[in-house]
Amino acid sequence: MSEFDVIVVGSGVGGMTTAIVAAKQGLKVLVVEKTKFFGGTTAFSGGVAWIPNNHHMKSVGVDDSREKVVEYLRSVLGNHYEAAKIEAFVDNAPDMLRYMEANTALEFVPAATPDYEPQHGGASHYRGVLAREFDGRRLGKYFKALRRPRPELTVFDSMQVAGADIIPLRKAFRTVKGFVHTTKMVVRYAGQKLLHGRGTRLVSGNALAGRLLRSAIDAGVTLWSETPARRLIIEDGKVAGLVVVHDDRETTIRARHAVVMASGGFGANDEMRKQFMPLAEHHVSLQPESNVGDGVKMGVEAGGNLVTTNPSNGIFIPVSTSRLPDGSLAKFPHIMIDRYMPGSIAVDPSGKRFVNEADSYQNFVMKMQQLGLPNVHMIADRQFLRTYGMGLARPFPYPVRPWLDNGYLIEAPSIEALAGRIGVDAKTLEETVAKFNRHAVNGEDPDFARGVDAHSRFRGDQENKPNPSLAPILKPPFYAIVLIPGDLSSVAGLNTDEKARVLNKTGDVIRGLYAVGLDMNSMTRGLYPAGGSSLGPGLTFGYIAARDIASSAGRELQN
Secondary structure (H helix, E strand, O other): OEEEEEEEEOOOHHHHHHHHHHHHOOOOEEEEOOOOOEOHHHHHOOOEEEOOOOOOHHHHOOOOOHHHHHHHHHHHHHHHOOHHHHHHHHHHHHHHHHHHHHHOOOOEEEEOOEOOOOOOOOOOEOOEEEEOOEEHHHHHHHHHHEOOOOHHHEEOOOEEOOHHHHHHHHOOOOOHHHHHHHHHHHHHHHHHHHHHOOOOEEOHHHHHHHHHHHHHHHHOOEEEOOOOEEEEEEEOOEEEEEEEEEOOEEEEEEEEEEEEEOOOOOOOOHHHHHHHOOOHHHOEEOOOOOOOOHHHHHHHHOOEOEOOOOOOOEEEEEEEEEEOOOOOEEEEEOOOOOOOOOOEEEEOOOOOEOOOOOOOHHHHHHHHHHHOOOOEEEEEEHHHHHHHOEOOEOOOOOOOHHHHHOOOOEEEOOHHHHHHHHOOOHHHHHHHHHHHHHHHOOOOOOOOOOOOOHHHHHHOOOOOOOOOOOOOOOOOOEEEEEEEEEEEEEOOOEOEOOOOEEEEOOOOEEEEEEEOHHHEOOOOOOOOOOOOOOHHHHHHHHHHHHHHHHHHOOOOOOO
């Protein structure tokens, strides 16, 4: 029978951080991963972690404080503000970031993104930090074991694209700078593909997952892939171990100090999604298919409480889908680029706008849920399509025809004809577009104030005047794609205290059991103050849990 000090279930940001920090304190740590790939949902993510009052902010001239962060979170969360848990995050997040950058392979750069609710007091920008790009070759034999990013967000099969690459790629055939940047990217990728079978330049969430994996290896964490967890072992009221399937046989592993649930939530579990997420019958998840709630189910079996009464039980995003020739379903998350750019709108089944299209992905879909909209259409013209792209239909020089042929992209010579193609009232759609155009040409949106707030202005095209987020829809042909509700992840999880210890239904600690990442109920109860509001708490509560476990084992945190 194997025995470890700490067993971690799952290899996303929360679980890996717990494992790394615990191992750095001299504890013997095992990570069990259900699939053959390490990285979890983190590997699919944008790689930004929301760490307010972080030390990188001063380098870009932005001052922050604990008081401003608490003011902002109190204002955004209202009655859902859980003081002990949130203030543990606020107090520990800056220290965690310094520790991880000083002691592991993690490196971050400041991200200029504004908070997602800039109308609230205490809001700021640069609270997010982005994982610095990473050379996958540094993982050695483990490179093949790192989960790849979503294929819809790569180019040429496996060339990863960072946010800073988007504008140069868009201008590859319009400016010398864009052409040079793009050529360098493609040539470098070709060499990587030839030598390694895939691109080795890792960016965004894949860079974060790669850096965490490298750090776990360096810290001496034992890593078992293709090892699903089955059930917890409980002795004398304390979690004492875990039963897993390893090397095709059921194995019992003892845990001297703790088992940590970090299996990534339940976004890929159709039954749980339908039970806890609105419009679930029209909904798709972007989580790995293995994220079906194993951790929360085992936690509940051990007496824990799965919290599902949050204002939101998921992080939602509009998604467009298309059936590919091989039968697989492509899922494109409209997280950035097209939806925020000037010259497009979204309309409901009546042909009317219903939202500030450049609002956060969470607010966009929650508005769909509030209105009971199973799908909406994104509308744009030819110039927009060839400049910015529309989901899977990428900008020039990519061909448009394949997406027209398979029905993903809908084309028409006029707004009236487009209305007929998408099944909305033609007069209503024509009036909607005409009204939008009258104001957009002057950079105004009296209906939804798009481009007024800091977030929608930041996400737009800064070269577009007078408003980065607004331009009229003028030049035929006109296009539409269907947007449906999707999720980046579930966030309903096990109820925990401020040390990430799982609590039973009466609020008492279940000894020896912790939950972090998406197995821990959302610190913000599913409300979404900023980009990275899952990764930031995932890192921080992983750090907090490891410190608490180390302390209970008589180890003091070594800086």
